[in-house]
Amino acid sequence: MVSEPGDEMHDLTCLIKGCQAKVYAPAGTHSICREHFLNYLTWRRRKGPQMFMKYAGMTMEERDPLVAEWANTIRVEESPTASAPKT
Ligand SMILES: [Zn+2]
16 A cells, blocks of 8 residues: 555645646645636536536546646646747
């Protein structure tokens, strides 16, 4: 058995790459800042009430793929590579 590092958080900043905000709430086994937490909440709500209820019954590990899916929809403004070429 692998011993866990206890309840020590290894993510001190937001899960979203490029976001330097302090963590506010857990998202799966990771943590996200308040702004992104609200964003995540909205994203889940958009998926409908069934998703909302299903999510409530999921374990942290089960939530991870969902968090990853949501994280892909997040664009951090600071990212210089994200600028779309104009034609
Ligand atoms: Zn964030």
